[in-house]
Amino acid sequence: MKLEGEYLFNGPREKVWEIVRDPEVLATALPGTQSLNRVGDNEYEGTMQVRIGPVAGNFAGRLIVSDEVPPERCTLTVEGRGAPGFATGSGHVHLLEQEEGTTLLKYEGEIQIGGKLASVGQRLLDTASKSLIHQGLEALNSALQARIKAEATGTAVEYTPPTEARFAAAVARDMAREMVRALPPPQTMALIALVAAVALLIGFLLGRRKG
Amino acid sequence: MTEKYVGKRMTRTEDPRLLTGQALFVDDVQIPGMLHAAFLRSDYAHARLRRIDVSAARARPGVVAVYTAEDMGDAWRHGPPLVIPPPTIQGVLFHTRTQVPLVKDKVRFAGEPLAVVIAENRYIAEDALEDIVVDLEPLGAVVDLEKALEPGAPLVHDDLDSNLAAHLVQDKGDYAAARAQADHVLRRRIVIDRGVAGAMENRGIVASWDARSRQLTIWDTTQAPIPVRNGLAGMFGLSPSQVRVIAPFVGGGFGPKIMMFYPEEMTLTWATLQLGRPIKWIEDRRENFLAMNQERIQIHDAEIALRSDGRILGVSHLFLHDTGAYDPYGLTIPLNTQSHAMGAYDIPNYHSELKVVFTNRITTSPVRGAGRPQGIFLIERLVDLAARELGLDPLEIRRRNLIKPDAFPYQHQIIDQAFAPLVFDSGNYQATLDKAAAMIGYEQFVREEQPRLRAEGKRVGIGIVSFVETTGVGPYEGARITIEPSGKVSAATGVGTQGQGHFTSFAQIIADQLGISPRDVHLVTGDTDHFHWGTGTFASRGSVVAANAIHAAALSVRQKVLKLASKLLNTPEEELELVDGVVRVADIPERSITLGELAVKANPLRGAVEPGTEPGLEATAYFGPQYGATANGAHAMIIEVDPETMMVEIKRYVAVEDCGTVLNPLILEGQVHGGIALGLGQSFYEKLAWDENGQLLNASLADYLIPSATEVPRVELGHEETRSPLNPLGSKGAGEAGAIPVPALFAQAVENALHDYDLEILEMPLSPNRLFELVHKR
Numbered sequence: 001m002k003l004e005g006e007y008l009f010n011g012p013r014e015k016v017w018e019i020v021r022d023p024e025v026l027a028t029a030l031p032g033t034q035s036l037n038r039v040g041d042n043e044y045e046g047t048m049q050v051r052i053g054p055v056a057g058n059f060a061g062r063l064i065v066s067d068e069v070p071p072e073r074c075t076l077t078v079e080g081r082g083a084p085g086f087a088t089g090s091g092h093v094h095l096l097e098q099e100e101g102t103t104l105l106k107y108e109g110e111i112q113i114g115g116k117l118a119s120v121g122q123r124l125l126d127t128a129s130k131s132l133i134h135q136g137l138e139a140l141n142s143a144l145q146a147r148i149k150a151e152a153t154g155t156a157v158e159y160t161p162p163t164e165a166r167f168a169a170a171v172a173r174d175m176a177r178e179m180v181r182a183l184p185p186p187q188t189m190a191l192i193a194l195v196a197a198v199a200l201l202i203g204f205l206l207g208r209r210k211g
Numbered sequence: 212m213t214e215k216y217v218g219k220r221m222t223r224t225e226d227p228r229l230l231t232g233q234a235l236f237v238d239d240v241q242i243p244g245m246l247h248a249a250f251l252r253s254d255y256a257h258a259r260l261r262r263i264d265v266s267a268a269r270a271r272p273g274v275v276a277v278y279t280a281e282d283m284g285d286a287w288r289h290g291p292p293l294v295i296p297p298p299t300i301q302g303v304l305f306h307t308r309t310q311v312p313l314v315k316d317k318v319r320f321a322g323e324p325l326a327v328v329i330a331e332n333r334y335i336a337e338d339a340l341e342d343i344v345v346d347l348e349p350l351g352a353v354v355d356l357e358k359a360l361e362p363g364a365p366l367v368h369d370d371l372d373s374n375l376a377a378h379l380v381q382d383k384g385d386y387a388a389a390r391a392q393a394d395h396v397l398r399r400r401i402v403i404d405r406g407v408a409g410a411m412e413n414r415g416i417v418a419s420w421d422a423r424s425r426q427l428t429i430w431d432t433t434q435a436p437i438p439v440r441n442g443l444a445g446m447f448g449l450s451p452s453q454v455r456v457i458a459p460f461v462g463g464g465f466g467p468k469i470m471m472f473y474p475e476e477m478t479l480t481w482a483t484l485q486l487g488r489p490i491k492w493i494e495d496r497r498e499n500f501l502a503m504n505q506e507r508i509q510i511h512d513a514e515i516a517l518r519s520d521g522r523i524l525g526v527s528h529l530f531l532h533d534t535g536a537y538d539p540y541g542l543t544i545p546l547n548t549q550s551h552a553m554g555a556y557d558i559p560n561y562h563s564e565l566k567v568v569f570t571n572r573i574t575t576s577p578v579r580g581a582g583r584p585q586g587i588f589l590i591e592r593l594v595d596l597a598a599r600e601l602g603l604d605p606l607e608i609r610r611r612n613l614i615k616p617d618a619f620p621y622q623h624q625i626i627d628q629a630f631a632p633l634v635f636d637s638g639n640y641q642a643t644l645d646k647a648a649a650m651i652g653y654e655q656f657v658r659e660e661q662p663r664l665r666a667e668g669k670r671v672g673i674g675i676v677s678f679v680e681t682t683g684v685g686p687y688e689g690a691r692i693t694i695e696p697s698g699k700v701s702a703a704t705g706v707g708t709q710g711q712g713h714f715t716s717f718a719q720i721i722a723d724q725l726g727i728s729p730r731d732v733h734l735v736t737g738d739t740d741h742f743h744w745g746t747g748t749f750a751s752r753g754s755v756v757a758a759n760a761i762h763a764a765a766l767s768v769r770q771k772v773l774k775l776a777s778k779l780l781n782t783p784e785e786e787l788e789l790v791d792g793v794v795r796v797a798d799i800p801e802r803s804i805t806l807g808e809l810a811v812k813a814n815p816l817r818g819a820v821e822p823g824t825e826p827g828l829e830a831t832a833y834f835g836p837q838y839g840a841t842a843n844g845a846h847a848m849i850i851e852v853d854p855e856t857m858m859v860e861i862k863r864y865v866a867v868e869d870c871g872t873v874l875n876p877l878i879l880e881g882q883v884h885g886g887i888a889l890g891l892g893q894s895f896y897e898k899l900a901w902d903e904n905g906q907l908l909n910a911s912l913a914d915y916l917i918p919s920a921t922e923v924p925r926v927e928l929g930h931e932e933t934r935s936p937l938n939p940l941g942s943k944g945a946g947e948a949g950a951i952p953v954p955a956l957f958a959q960a961v962e963n964a965l966h967d968y969d970l971e972i973l974e975m976p977l978s979p980n981r982l983f984e985l986v987h988k989r
Contacts, residue, residue, distance in 0.1 A: 054911075057341070058341070081254075082341075083340070083341045085254050086254050086255070088349075112904055113906070114254045114255060114256075114321065114904065114906050115254030115321075115906075116254075116497070118902070118906040118907070118908055119321075119497065119500065119501065119906065119907045119908060119909070119910035119911070120497060120910055120911050120914075122900075122908040122909060122914060123909075123913075123914055
């Protein structure tokens with residue numbers, strides 16, 4: 001599966017680079033991440049709870065950062081395995097300076113998916129992975145805003161990473177938007193209502209599980 | 212003797228049990244102390260197993276045992292080849308590579324089992340799967356059949372120099388010479404893709420070793436209980452008499468359940484022998500998609516040579532057949548394809564070259580149709596394209612080439628799946644085709660209705676195809692029939708039952724011979740303690756091979772009845788008749804004796820028995836045909852295609868079948884309906900999607916579409932009857948017939964409906980998406 005996309009950060013490139021390369025922030029940006037530890041200069045190991053459609057379970061993985069040219073670009077290689085299957089892939093991340101102190105992150109890569117994720121979650125994979133990335137980047141951007149503000153005011157601004165429930169609802173919303181785009185108008189309203197209900201339900205279930 | 216029940220439209224005697232949930236399926240088996248198994252399956256299609264650590268899984272509370280290939284020691288071995296390659300074909304190359312109970316060194320398909328957890332319940336067993344740490348080194352996967360044969364392709368079996376599993380050539384006449392004389396030669400590439408059997412009930416096994424009685428009992432969703440018994444006994448050093456295999460009611464077989472031995476069968480049997488406790492494993496749907504055998508994929512480069520009057524001079528094809536990771540089922544499927552690649556036609560010259568290819572996908576073995584739909588799709592497509600080229604009506608070109616009724620037995624000069632010369636025994640192919648054309652109103656539709664509807668802007672199309680189905684192959688089946696002191700009859704046969712209505716149609720045969728009601732017959736199928744000679748339910752042979760064995764046994768019991776009654780009633784046998792459960796003198800009906808009384812007298816408690824006689828009214832008989840009986844038929848349909856969505860609506864569907872003597876028309880119709888449903892699935896809905904790494908991408912019934920009641924049309928059925936000369940009942944099989952012609956029919960009808968697009972459909976299955984792409988040449 002090919003993955004590619006871009007995201008505009010509200011901050012200068014150096015700051016974005018810092019945050020993208022901070023495992024602690026990364027871990028909070030992707031809810032479900034249970035641990036992310038640095039095991040080498042450019043190597044991280046971690047575990048993550050993955051949930052795509054009917055497929056859920058723990059994933060243990062390794063992330064290697066290579067070809068690093070701070071603060072411009074790097075190559076990410078990931079390898080994860082667990083009950084839901086496996087994913088291996090690599091991709092290039094570029095940070096491009098934009099007007100008014102913003103930074104455009106571009107990524108493109110190829111990922112191989114196997115096991116339950118591929119055989120049962122297939123039809124959700126494309127939109128789900130895009131949305132997971134998007135929501136993860138949104139969370140990073142929030143963290144970035146908090147950091148910039150803290151530096152500006154000299155006081156710590158608390159950054160609250162999204163809860164799993166909020167994150168799941170956002171992913172569901174994204175996926176619905178994607179589906180709606182492909183549909184003729186008459187069905188749109190009904191679908192939005194349906195997806196909103198599903199998203200609420202997912203949020204509710206996740207919330208309940210925590211409680 | 213008049214046949215009172217054979218041929219009668221009787222409702223099935225087994226249905227009340229099935230419909231009220233009283234029938235025993237494997238998952239209904241509950242034994243105190245029973246454990247539950249779950250298999251760890253490889254996520255990779257091709258990988259080397261470096262290390263597997265099950266210690267954490269073993270430590271989980273509730274887990275009784277975890278086994279890997281290493282734990283099995285000497286008991287770990289490859290499954291036996293089921294069907295050997297045909298010794299009768301010269302120059303055949305065949306590399307036997309069979310499946311293993313658990314992966315030892317190398318994973319060859321995604322879903323292949325690596326370890327088994329046996330626990331107090333399935334929940335614990337599945338949780339423990341996550342405790343197992345496996346180190347697999349991924350290898351390049353072989354998926355595409357043509358790439359698989361290229362030099363340098365990764366090898367599915369390292370000890371071979373290529374992925375070529377088998378190679379064979381069959382010839383009839385001289386195709387090259389025929390081609391040289393032909394007015395027209397058409398060449399096309401034709402591809403048929405993979406599908407699943409999609410039975411309602413997945414596989415299931417309960418294996419139970421009782422150390423005290425030293426008896427092993429296996430409940431298994433198999434189509435072949437007797438060979439499973441004999442094979443497992445041999446594999447684990449037991450006497451076959453220590454092993455009882457019960458195939459109770461099975462919720463659909465459709466072919467893959469004839470496969471043996473699945474890794475799960477071997478592993479569970481070994482495990483119960485270790486633990487001395489019963490173990491149950493019930494396959495879930497995803498496992499069924501990943502680990503139960505599938506069928507169909509073939510790529511044909513085919514040619515047809517014709518005279519300008521439409522007479523076919525010859526057919527030639529080189530084809531690749533995907534056997535998947537292993538080839539335990541030999542060449543059955545591609546041999547069936549060859550046996551059907553000339554269809555119902557009198558084709559004097561035929562050349563066929565076959566290459567069987569190993570790939571990193573689950574093994575293929577017969578799925579309802581078993582190579583036949585591919586052969587029929589090939590020939591029917593070629594005939595249709597030829598008709599178009601020559602400007603002939605599809606019906607007319609068929610009429611010009613069908614085998615004539617006086618040409619039987621028709622010698623094909625090639626070898627069939629039973630390794631015997633392919634001979635079509637009997638039939639009237641023209642009659643079935645004409646009947647189908649008449650029933651659907653072919654001429655009238657083409658002349659009047661279609662132009663009118665087209666003028667209204669409707670894209671309506673008609674299709675009509677002929678087909679044959681080789682059925683009822685040997686070697687043999689048997690049956691034992693006993694008249695009980697109650698006057699009721701018990702019967703046992705070795706074939707298992709997966710919904711074919713055996714309990715009814717076999718009882719009808721017995722009832723006719725013994726003058727009783729079919730409802731007084733108690734039939735046991737698929738229990739090796741009741742009958743242990745036979746091969747299984749496959750190749751549409753129940754109503755031919757098993758039914759004729761039942762018939763022979765019933766006849767033999769009838770003779771015993773007559774002999775004893777003749778003595779007791781002081782009347783010659785010829786003057787006796789069996790009616791309503793009694794034997795009576797035809798002219799003096801009050802002089803009679805009931806079958807029950809006769810049974811008691813045939814098994815006295817005291818007194819002397821005449822030397823050379825056997826006790827009781829019981830007989831065992833066998834039937835093995837000289838060669839398989841060939842059924843035939845013609846299907847026709849009218850469709851309408853929505854050019855926006857490319858959805859196809861079937862307006863009418865006509866099926867005309869000739870399967871010789873019909874034992875029970877109601878059951879036959881059910882078989883035909885079911886077959887057509889499967890055929891429609893494999894025409895327009897069901898397609899397994901794989902990525903280039905051998906990952907199956909639609910392993911669920913949400914993504915793999917099996918036709919439901921809304922997609923399957925009402926079927927109008929017609930019958931022709933040419934009795935087979937190869938067996939006393941005159942029957943031919945019908946189990947697979949419905950599925951065989953549908954893809955060919957579907958393609959023809961769609962082309963006809965979209966005639967202005969000049970479409971050539973050379974692949975199956977289609978889908979609305981794929982049809983859209985074809986129409987718009989994308």
